[in-house]
Amino acid sequence: xxxxxxxxxxxxxxxxxxxxxxxxxxxxxxxxxxxxxxxxxxxxxxxxxxxxxxxxxxxxxxxxxxxxxxxxxxxxxxxxxxxxxxxxxxxxxxxxxxxxxxxxxxxxxx
Amino acid sequence: xxxxxxxxxxxxxxxxxxxxxxxxxxxxxxxxxxxxxxxxxxxxxxxxxxxxxxxxxxxxxxxxxxxxxxxxxxxxxxxxxxxxxxxxxxxxxxxxxxxxxxxxxxxxxxxxxxxxxxxxxx
Numbered sequence: 001x002x003x004x005x006x007x008x009x010x011x012x013x014x015x016x017x018x019x020x021x022x023x024x025x026x027x028x029x030x031x032x033x034x035x036x037x038x039x040x041x042x043x044x045x046x047x048x049x050x051x052x053x054x055x056x057x058x059x060x061x062x063x064x065x066x067x068x069x070x071x072x073x074x075x076x077x078x079x080x081x082x083x084x085x086x087x088x089x090x091x092x093x094x095x096x097x098x099x100x101x102x103x104x105x106x107x108x109x110x
Numbered sequence: 111x112x113x114x115x116x117x118x119x120x121x122x123x124x125x126x127x128x129x130x131x132x133x134x135x136x137x138x139x140x141x142x143x144x145x146x147x148x149x150x151x152x153x154x155x156x157x158x159x160x161x162x163x164x165x166x167x168x169x170x171x172x173x174x175x176x177x178x179x180x181x182x183x184x185x186x187x188x189x190x191x192x193x194x195x196x197x198x199x200x201x202x203x204x205x206x207x208x209x210x211x212x213x214x215x216x217x218x219x220x221x222x223x224x225x226x227x228x229x230x231x232x
Binding site: 001003032034035036038040045046047048051052057089091092093096097098099100101102103104 | 145147154155156157160167168169170171172205210214215216217218219220222223224225
């Protein structure tokens, strides 16, 4: 149960696109299509943004998209807005009834 | 409206026990898996434990296996976490989170409580 690897920080200007990576192994990210992404603003509970690699829950803007290639999943935020500035976490099913999170990425909107 | 309300946190000495509860409302509780996720102040999220809709599948993080026990009472729409042999490194904000399906495997916690703070210190 090793944590998934995310870059500690990412940034972009309003209107630009930014992609955050999430690297695991064939035992988690690469082995299942159960990758999720969460947005967390300071002092708030996490919010589900993407599930099953690329599906968006109702109410999540289509500016947020997810994908996966091999053992690496990615979250892309297009048309960056000031309110997108937050921490983002990925998670994956890890087999044997376990779940693993990434270390988190702080997204800064310049 | 889905609501998850955690309780039971507090200050506890190392080696002692604590039981967290999560009261659920606004959805059909016994249709969904439930999870506990914790977050150390200023740090990242760590999955602690999950339980399927009928308690038939249960999982734990290696860091708590053998010390923590998750359970649920579908009649009471409640989730629990019994935490024994607590350590300083268990200090965190503990969130109750709802899965989006009945199995632990379909990770994707679509609703979260506000958390209950557990502090392990002498």
